[in-house]
Amino acid sequence: MKNKILISGNEALAEAAIQAGCKAYFGYPITPQNEIPEYMSRRMPEEGRVFIQAESELAAINMVLGASASGVRTMTTSSSPGISLMQEAVSYMAGDELPCVIANVARGGPGLGNIAGAQGDYFQSVKGGGHGDYNLIVIAPASVQEMADLTFTAFDMADKYRTPVIILADGYLGQMMEAAQIEKKAIQSIKKDWALTGAKGRKPNIINSMYLADDALEKHNQKLQEKFQKIKKELCLVEEISTTDADIIFVAYGTSARICKSVIINLRANKIKAGLIRPITLWPFPTETIKQAALHAGFFLTVEMSAGQMVEDVRLSVEGKAPVYFYGRMGGGVPEEEKIIELVEKLHRESK
């Protein structure tokens, strides 16, 4: 643990964004992610970069759109209700093919909800929260270290594919402190010859998501879909724990995955072979990993801090080859280890 510091998830994400070369941060306060703009308000000016506390979430995301169009690495962060407000511009950026990083330190919903950590924003993030045919790359950290590491990944993927990337965390991951190391990595610099950098001496670049001519929008959509297919082929991050001999496979991400890890230790001590598939990218979803596991697993149990959202993608991946059960808590409730163990023992008995 040498060289590691004790840092909160929010601050780790913020510092990692700076190290990843984020040149402009725009945000508006909301719990439980306020430590990010607070940290950025101090650190970004220190680095000679841009920090703006916008007048609203709508303003913040549109500033991100503008900054991204000019070719710089840019980010905004918020929590669930704030992310909902941003959806119009997120759809625009997907259509515009503008890279950016958006972190959602999610809280309980729907509506204004509460400020506890929650995972009810899976559908919004993964299925397209805004209008039109588009996907976002969605990355789900499960530790403070990953809040930092995956922020680097998010910026790299955004630039590589010219598309917005969402980091879907939750209040617990944002507020929690753990030992972490934020490395200074070499920044992957990708030439952005599409950016609006001043057209003197060259043909002007145009950033646009409106196509009114016959077939033009469908052609643009086809181009976008080809890109999404390419991302699906090339990008999928997943962690597997003790799945090779497992009768019972948990599928969980973020804080829920941490709880499942504890449960697995307990179950294995009682001679119940359990394992975990933890999607790190929620889109693209690790369909193939789950499909393979379905060939030998007795059953799947998806655990979420929601009414059951990711479980739909688990079922689609399992393709009916094994039963898929669900356990979840809503509105900021946290799945309890004991309840999960009870349920697994019951399902395990019944499956024999």
Next chain:
Amino acid sequence: MKEQIICAGSGGQGIVTMGKLLAWAVLKDNKFVTYIPSYGAEQRGGTANCSVIISDIEIASPLIETPSSLIIMNSASLDKFENRLQKGGLLVINSSLVDKKSERKNVQAVYIPATEIAEEIGQIRTANMVALGAYIGKSKIIPIDKLEESLSNIFSKAKKELLEINIKALRKGEEIGKRS
């Protein structure tokens, strides 16, 4: 070894500081640690708590359902958390502000008049350090000097007298914790 501590009291008693300080000290002692505060709606006079997990191996879930130790700084917190304490767990109670005994018979309870001791030392705000010291003295979970190291990181050289008084409070608490 897996120790799960909840520190609880009222806003302004330094509950969050106590937890953070402990977490920093654990890291200095080369163990795994997670810390989660209650956050958001807390204010002076309201309730505040935080969770710290200490382990020799990587910590899976950072959330505490049944704590193995409780540091309780006021009455309301005793009512809220007492029943969740594990059998045989350690219960440190600030008896200056908690005027009743715990109803739990199957736990080790340490009653320490932390607020009064802090007042005697000359700074009532160090009651949190007295209670934390008592917890360390009784549990011996980490060496006390790791906490002193963490304290000296918090207080700059300009606030030397504050550092000294906090260390004094921590030591006094430890002494009582050891004896009980």
